[in-house]
Amino acid sequence: MGRNNHSPKLKLIYLLIIMFLPVSGFGQHQNKAGDLKILVSKLIEHKGQSVEHQIGTFYVKENRSDPKSRVIGIGFARYIAQKPKGPPVFFLPGGPGGSYIDSVPPQFKQSGGPLLAEELLGRCDLVFFDQRGYSEHGSFLKDRAFKPKSAPPNATLQYRVREFKRFAQEVVERYRRTEVDLRGYSVLECVEDVNEIREKFGYQKIVLRGQSFGSQWSFGYLKKYPEAVERALLTGVEPLNNAYDMPSHVFNAVQRMWSYIDEDPKFKPYLPDGGMMRVALTVIERLENKPVEVFAKGGKKPVRIIGPDDFPWWDPTAILELYYHRYDRWAQPRNYSIASRTLIQPLIDSSLGVTAQRRTQLWNDPAVRFISRSNFSSSLATANIWPSPDVGDDFRTPVICKVPVVFVNGDWDTKTPIENMRQIAPFFRNSKQVVVHRAGHGTMTYSVKEQHPNLIKKLARFLETGESGEIPDRVTVNPYRTFRVPDFDPPTGQKK
Numbered sequence: 001m002g003r004n005n006h007s008p009k010l011k012l013i014y015l016l017i018i019m020f021l022p023v024s025g026f027g028q029h030q031n032k033a034g035d036l037k038i039l040v041s042k043l044i045e046h047k048g049q050s051v052e053h054q055i056g057t058f059y060v061k062e063n064r065s066d067p068k069s070r071v072i073g074i075g076f077a078r079y080i081a082q083k084p085k086g087p088p089v090f091f092l093p094g095g096p097g098g099s100y101i102d103s104v105p106p107q108f109k110q111s112g113g114p115l116l117a118e119e120l121l122g123r124c125d126l127v128f129f130d131q132r133g134y135s136e137h138g139s140f141l142k143d144r145a146f147k148p149k150s151a152p153p154n155a156t157l158q159y160r161v162r163e164f165k166r167f168a169q170e171v172v173e174r175y176r177r178t179e180v181d182l183r184g185y186s187v188l189e190c191v192e193d194v195n196e197i198r199e200k201f202g203y204q205k206i207v208l209r210g211q212s213f214g215s216q217w218s219f220g221y222l223k224k225y226p227e228a229v230e231r232a233l234l235t236g237v238e239p240l241n242n243a244y245d246m247p248s249h250v251f252n253a254v255q256r257m258w259s260y261i262d263e264d265p266k267f268k269p270y271l272p273d274g275g276m277m278r279v280a281l282t283v284i285e286r287l288e289n290k291p292v293e294v295f296a297k298g299g300k301k302p303v304r305i306i307g308p309d310d311f312p313w314w315d316p317t318a319i320l321e322l323y324y325h326r327y328d329r330w331a332q333p334r335n336y337s338i339a340s341r342t343l344i345q346p347l348i349d350s351s352l353g354v355t356a357q358r359r360t361q362l363w364n365d366p367a368v369r370f371i372s373r374s375n376f377s378s379s380l381a382t383a384n385i386w387p388s389p390d391v392g393d394d395f396r397t398p399v400i401c402k403v404p405v406v407f408v409n410g411d412w413d414t415k416t417p418i419e420n421m422r423q424i425a426p427f428f429r430n431s432k433q434v435v436v437h438r439a440g441h442g443t444m445t446y447s448v449k450e451q452h453p454n455l456i457k458k459l460a461r462f463l464e465t466g467e468s469g470e471i472p473d474r475v476t477v478n479p480y481r482t483f484r485v486p487d488f489d490p491p492t493g494q495k496k
Helices: 157-176 187-201 213-224 247-262 275-289 316-323 344-352 356-364 377-382 418-427 446-451 453-465
Strands: 014-017 036-046 049-061 071-081 089-092 126-129 148-151 206-211 229-235 292-295 302-306 334-337 405-410 431-437 474-476
Touching: 049 187, 071 187, 089 187, 089 213, 126 187, 148 157, 157 377, 187 213, 187 344, 206 213, 213 229, 229 453, 247 275, 247 316, 247 418, 275 316, 344 377, 405 418, 405 453, 418 431, 446 453
Parallel strands: 089 126, 089 206, 206 229, 229 405, 405 431, 431 474
Antiparallel strands: 014 036, 036 049, 049 071, 071 126, 148 334, 292 302
16 A cells, blocks of 8 residues: 555544454355455554554455455555564464454553553554454454363263364354354465455565464465565564474473472471472372262362372462372362363364474473373364365474574473473574563563663564664563462471
């Protein structure tokens, strides 16, 4: 789209309003692939600069491998700088099943929005692009079957895998009777979506800003279109072959948090010699030897049977409660969601898959004793049920890339462990790694902005100019989590 010269005296001008209803899954035959519709375009003032703000929908084929594919919409927000000082920056959200659009217009919120956007507003064109199948301003795959479900007291991981397989088969069969083509929901299609809208906007090169799945999406784009990327900032790093986290890497992050708890005066009275690790080993050994039956008050049948796959590795207080035989919080029926909140997550994740080597490593990793296989067993068991095509090992396997990249990861991150960053960075010869000590998955949160404003300025400068020499290798933030002390008195005498 061409640029317009607007008077800086005008604080807010509506340039274009097209009466257009957001689409929710069906009936989009009136739109052609490549169509671009702007719902609202207006001028905003930011730090003395006029910035054109657009909300719109971009239309693409649902399945590019099918000539008869229907057309779906993907929402975007775009801020056009009048005198850009750097290349356009594409913000790619996490998930799968995340969106930035509602957290940016017309002005950036103080929390919840994409960090570094406000710093770049008016200096570069900014594009916030939704994921196909998860876009309120485009198409949205909503599914009625994603509701929490009660489970029997002795529901094991095998039970949950079996239920997820049943769910996947039911969903796929139901969608087969509609015009929706579930084969179109893969990271490969997401990559093409970005490339097509880049070309539509007339951008020769772009900068990628990806968080979590947004980083994985960026890796896919870098793999296929490195010549179109000026540079990238990736946080919550998730390489293409790491859709499922290695249990030992997750457990490393957990143990770093436990080390913090071991030194916390409030927790010390509850801890035996050996600290949280000793507590965890004791609890695991008990559950492996004999699962714990938990009864509701006055009940004669157990409402919950706690086995080793129920070990609450993410919650040190719950581990301590099990250690001291305190089962009050467990005295209620199981209630869990069979699947994630959005249908595109199992579709994209199963399409990404893993190499055979990583699958073997995942299954046999020694830390499954603590973390269990729950993070990946259901996905691996249903990979052949979901119709989204496997991307293949050539796409999953990293290759040398010369595009400058800055990686930022928290060392308390249990969703995308810091080892992800360590493993992928050597393939990017012009890269820099930043460790945020005591940060979790939301590494680039506003707490980082408040505690390290200079880091934010340097990252923004990198996105705008490519300068990275002054970016530090490591910063420390206040712990992203607070840990609740058990609500019972610490024991006196020998701890068991």
